[in-house]
Ligand SMILES: Nc1ncnc2c1ncn2[C@@H]1O[C@H](COP(=O)(O)OP(=O)(O)OP(=O)(O)O)[C@@H](O)[C@H]1O
């Protein structure tokens with residue numbers, strides 16, 4: 025029996041397998057493969073071209089002033105000479121303009137956003153995953169709404185925050201208003217990624233803990249959450265990297281040009297956001313300021329890529345194989 | 347499964363075997379019961395939603411005895427076992443009728459706290475499930491969460507690891523991750539983790555099914571050694587294992603419902619292991635332990 029099978033197999037090999045061509049390499053599949061390559065190529069070329077073009081535009085302005093100076097500033101070492109020449113120091117100082125207020129502002133915004141979004145998001149996700157009944161109508165409604173909220177445009181959250189700030193009688197353009205909008209914006213992302221991280225913790229871990237006489241609360245706090253931290257931080261950083269580039273809701277909130285460092289405690293002071301400052305600079309009448317906008321774009325890109333890289337590193341480093 | 351002729355391997359013609367099963371359908375043989383009963387199930391019925399998973403199980407578990415539960419897949423062994431320390435509470439659709447008495451107290455009585463039940467009745471799972479922590483923390487976790495009074499946690503850890511015959515293998519790497527241990531060592535770690543909280547009864551659901559023969563025999567030796575301190579209830583698919591380690595054996599089978607076709611598990615025979623294996627009363631038990639079905 026097995027002999028027959030073996031013989032048949034060997035003759036099949038001799039007859040059919042060395043045809044000298046490959047069925048994988050007919051015209052149709054080559055054209056299709058070409059189309060796939062072109063699509064990929066197109067996307068990458070456009071992106072690279074955009075980045076290179078921006079980088080070349082901004083090349084004259086990659087200097088330390090980008091980080092150390094405000095938009096309207098002038099080099100103190102030049103101040104006397106400028107004043108003596110009788111020309112407008114503001115015009116001349118354009119060469120030294122920087123994004124200090126925007127960078128500081130965005131850092132404050134990110135920290136405040138994180139402080140609000142992470143505890144709220146993680147707590148919501150823990151409730152939904154570990155405590156709420158999975159089949160109840162309430163859970164299903166929340167589930168659907170979460171998916172929808174993740175797709176809501178940022179300006180809507182901006183409007184919401186404007187309303188909230190107005191109701192509180194707060195000043196326009198202060199850090200907390202922007203942070204509220206951004207926190208609302210990334211909350212669904214934080215909740216969804218945290219739930220995924222919690223779900224990826226095997227149920228055997230929970231059962232093992234409960235079987236020892238631990239409560240659900242102890243099990244969540246001491247086993248499930250620590251095991252989910254890498255996933256949670258990855259999701260949160262990705263959410264924040266989305267928030268940091270966001271300008272629209274901040275415009276609605278009256279974020280504007282600020283030429284000073286915000287005062288402590290930062291959340292109540294007027295601040296400027298990096299993307300907004302870049303936007304302003306890019307429509308300036310002076311060439312040298314528009315150049316600084318290009319340089320700023322590259323800096324912002326690097327910041328966002330760095331955040332994403334950190335997220336990926338955390339994910340890979342702490343990835344667990346259960 | 348029993349109704350599918352292809353699963354009968356040898357001996358009797360399939361039809362005859364089916365007959366043997368149907369004749370004694372509702373019969374139940376209960377042999378000698380233990381004198382010192384730690385736990386007993388009284389008319390235990392378990393439902394998952396509308397599905398009647400286990401029908402009228404009456405079992406008694408003797409102190410310092412190993413009781414084995416055997417039977418074909420899907421007959422409800424794990425279901426019964428999980429009820430014994432209320433782990434089945436975690437299945438939202440599960441519902442239990444009848445009572446389970448632990449030292450005379452019904453653990454399904456309304457005022458009973460399942461957390462407290464699990465402190466007394468520990469459980470070891472089929473797949474080794476150490477926590478993603480160090481070996482030391484795996485053991486110390488139980489005593490910490492139940493708020494056990496300990497003078498020196500190091501001693502508790504050592505005692506538990508010695509109790510699970512694991513101390514010599516891991517004493518130099520207590521701070522290393524438990525995931526670095528072999529499957530058999532992980533399973534003994536899970537046993538050590540369970541005995542660290544000093545339970546009274548230990549439930550084991552196919553504790554060796556993920557282990558190789560050498561690791562299996564180590565766990566079996568361990569069970570025999572633990573019997574002097576604990577009451578052990580073990581589910582197993584391995585008949586030799588049941589014969590080797592257990593004092594008493596409960597044989598379950600599943601009976602399809604005439605109308606719905608759902609297979610409800612029921613207890614067929616419960617007796618001393620040596621009697622069940624040497625002299626089974628019920629033809630279904632005999633068919634199962636001689637390997638003719640299941
Ligand atoms: N969580 C659950 N929800 C619904 N039905 C379940 C659940 N767990 C088990 N069942 C059903 O209950 C019956 C008994 O299952 P159980 O796991 O107790 O069998 P078992 O005897 O342990 O089988 P095995 O030997 O394969 O482990 C099966 O029909 C199974 O499908």
Ligand SMILES: [Mg+2]
Nearest residue numbers: 423424425551
């Ligand atoms: Mg089972």
